[in-house]
Amino acid sequence: MSREQRAEIDRKLRRPAPEGERTVEQIRAGFRELMAGMLVPHERIRTAPAVLGGRPALRVDPVGEARDGTILYFHGGSWVFGSPETALSLTGHLVAGSGLPAYSSDYRLAPEHPFPAAVEDTLAAYRELLERGADPARTVLAGDSAGGGLAVTTVLAARDAGLPLPAGILAFSPGTDATRSGASMDTKEGVDPIFTRSSFEGTSAMYLAGADPRHPLLSPAVHADLTGLPPMLIQVGANELLLDDSTRLAARARDAGVDVTLDVTADVPHVFQCFAGVLDEADEALERAALFLRQRTAGGR
Template identity: 45%
Template sequence: MLQPALEAGLRQTMKRLVRPLLTPRLPISAQRLLIRQAYRSSIPPRGTRYSRETLGGVPALRTCWSHTPAGVVLYFHGGAYIIGSPDTHRGITGHLAKASGCEVIAPDYRLAPEHPFPAALDDAEASYLALLEGGRPPHRIAFAGDSAGGGLCLALALRLKAAGQPLPSSLTLFSPWTDLTQSRLYSPASEPVLQAEWTRHAARLYAGDHALDTPLLSPVFGDLSGLPPMLIQVGGDEILLNDSERLATRARRQGTEVRLDIHNGLWHVFQVHSGPLARATAAMATAGEHIRTHLTDGSPPAPAPPSGAWASA
């Protein structure tokens, strides 16, 4: 009985306190300030340790839980490319560090409108290349991200592939924003978090003069063949559900290993409630397992099993 009540309470909190902040009618400076306060309810697990560093000239927050990390997760926070930071996402990176057994490094990439595309992507690439130059092998690095950060994971993987750079071991995407054209948004009966007018406005601020269907902006339109194994988790009650479903379908058709988990009745980036909310904690455990499974010793990988899709009740 406690979990259904908690889930209902969190849904109402998101709908009444968070969703009203995500509107183009509110100045971005105010959105950034208020969303920092809202994320205080996302608490990392006990024993999480944080430190600051710079990767390729980009400030970053390192999150550790294990004293013997198995690898590195390069994590890109969400916020529609206009709000958010590694500090707002301490809860989610803390739980991911615990679930994966890895250290999680979140670059504080530049935001629009001050720094439109490709600033965020440039910072993401610089961070990853700095890890490689520092001696981190790509097969011990994973990418992960939520919302716009999930889209940034994919865009970075596409850019690296095109440049012939080594790719990470896996991709973990929480409610990824993969289509900035918003031409095929889902219409849930109730959307507790996102407003389409807000994401539409943010897309234009980030894209600047570039076409919204440019693959490095909207990676669902890119060539997804040859990308690392992908885990996609998405709520059943969010306008970005179709982004995840289309991404999974397209990647699978192009030969990329994909697992799609649809969590019915949950909302955009529900993983921020890991710890108190059992379903979020279980999803985070799945994400950690996906990351650990694909970290390798550098030898050729075994043949991938058939791609599948799961729906979580």
């Protein structure tokens, strides 16, 4: 592990936030600016616009011959900001590392489209993949932060709709508890270089729009029946307010008979994998994630 790399990233993430309340567009623009600085393996991937489930999407293919299978990816951004383009450092490295093609879904965002719009869109994307002939046994749903939560809740919605389930779920720092009841929401205050409890309040209100945060598709880590879910790999940083979103999700999945791997990396922030190329732990975590993708899609029908 590189202590110097981790310390430098922590320092950069603690830069003072703009004063005053920001508009939604300012929040979105700030996130685009931040993620534009992440490294993307352009020489190892090809991208093209696509449509999936009635929504725009980004198709990401490896250069050279692709493996048989599909990654369906959901970007992070508190269900309010972000896009397939802001997540390209993550999808690009997963595609390059696994050899699998990916679709990255541009699901609808709050406050214009609050819950359950995002889940409706991600479920529609998965449904259309199946209708196009994608083998669920060679398909993995993946995502980071809010998108990691969507990877879980989309599979729950697919199960309840009677659809064939994918081969696995890959979640980076997933948001899986809208009740914000995890102990890490308090114990990691100040340790987390990005979030505070209060910083979640605004975006959560936009997404929930009055919905009960105990809804299983809002808080699967504490309120969903996880029975029947496919194998899961959950990666999270130890310095996150949302740490317990991952630890409790993993514990409840285990208790429901789900094959789950909880992968916790010390002294790193939320979705640290996006620092691939500048943080050794990010590169190593993505290698483990790519191995999971290859293993889960190896069987097929």
